[in-house]
Amino acid sequence: MMKKLALLGVGATMIIGMGVTTYGAEQYTIALIPQQVGIPYFETSNVWGTKAGEDLGCEVIYTGPTTGDAAAQANIVQDMITKGVDCIAISPLDASAIEPVLKQAKEEGIKVITWDSDVTDTSLREAYVNCCSEKVLGEHLMQRFAEYMGEEGEYAIITSVLTAQNCSAWAKYATEYQEENYPDMTRVAYEPCDDDQSKAYAITQNLMTAYPDLKGVLGVTTPAPPAAAQAVGEAGKNGEIIVTGVVEASAAKSYLEDGSMQEANIWHPGKLGYLAVYTAKALLDGEEITDGMDIPEVGVVEVKDDQIIMTELLDITTENVDDFDF
Known part of the structure; x- marks a missing residue:
């Protein structure tokens, strides 16, 4: 039996969202928040995340702190709450310090997912998009x-x-x-x-x-x-x-x-950014992501509890370094 992603604690039936209402015709705004902007890793995630937004008909706002500053990242989340985005997709710098503002986002009805890194209190987000186990x-x-x-x-x-x-x-x-x-x-x-x-x-x-x-x-x-x-x-x-x-x-x-x-x-940081936006859109649409699903531009993913996990690891040496575009 295929496993389905449990995001809202809806018992044995594990789905993204409540599975009853879809909003496919609506354009969503998704905030893609890295730990720090300007780092090549996250900039690659941005390029692919933006492409996912274009492919899926969503607006993606890529924004984050310019240094490894957890307080600055929390302030950016606060800004996104004020803007009224539909979903915050965040790679937390500090797994605990970010939680109060994520709780506020949840109380405001904004969907929250984590990607690349997770929070301590997993009840504050609905899915974790993980690069690898x-x-x-x-x-x-x-x-x-x-x-x-x-x-x-x-x-x-x-x-x-x-x-x-x-x-x-x-x-x-x-x-x-x-x-x-x-x-x-x-x-x-x-x-x-x-x-x-x-x-x-x-x-x-x-x-x-x-x-x-x-x-x-x-x-x-x-x-x-x-x-x-x-x-x-x-x-x-x-x-x-x-x-x-x-x-x-x-x-x-x-x-x-x-x-x-x-x-x-x-792993491929671009594919991770794409998967984060794809997951956010699926969550907002009430659609399912299942274990073993082949995600466009990403590949096959594993679903384990409330995590969506990429399965491809890359070992890069002098022999294959020119094969990659990131």
Whole structure:
């Protein structure tokens, strides 16, 4: 039996919306709110999210903070409530701090979904559009990283902000997998860069000084791997200190080619943005998204409880980096 997405807690029948009223003829306004604008990852999500709006006949407002500032993101949500948008699709910077304003949106009758990262109180949103199973991705990141490290040595993880639900989960599962499967590896540091590439660069420099035997840096936020690779390259330690992690092909390309980064591991951020808008529209229309459904422009998705999960992971190296347009 196919599973259907449970969004409103309507018992055994799990559907998007109440399944009784559709608004297909109406043009909706959907606010697509990333953790931070200006980051290539989220800008790619914007391009595809905007395309989804055009394909589906919706207005998409892409807006977010210019820095990793949870308070600024909350203010933007407040602005969208004032504008009276139909749906807020948000990638929360802080899984808990954003909740009061999302509660307000819900009370105002605005639909809320999360994408890329989730909230702590899941009753405040109706669906979570997830790039990948967090456990699957965390373990995959460590498997690839450990292979390049020869399954031994000291390593560090650079994350986004400590309150980012998605990055925290990936790092947690990666570390747990390492502890269970690679006993000769040791995590010596776990540092937040606030999604600031210059800060991630400085963190890597400090790590190389603090840990002379450092053998690897795993980035679980997209600004981190290129920053770490730059620092490693400038120190003349290409290949001596392994750098892998979550980053777009375009941002990884030059570092893959010069050997300061070994691999990039990611899903398609554009498809994630498209799926977020597609899900918002389906929610507003009262339509179903089912497990195994083939979504236009996205591919096959998994539906698990109130999550819609993309199923494609990409390992990007020098051999295939030119195959990707993001």
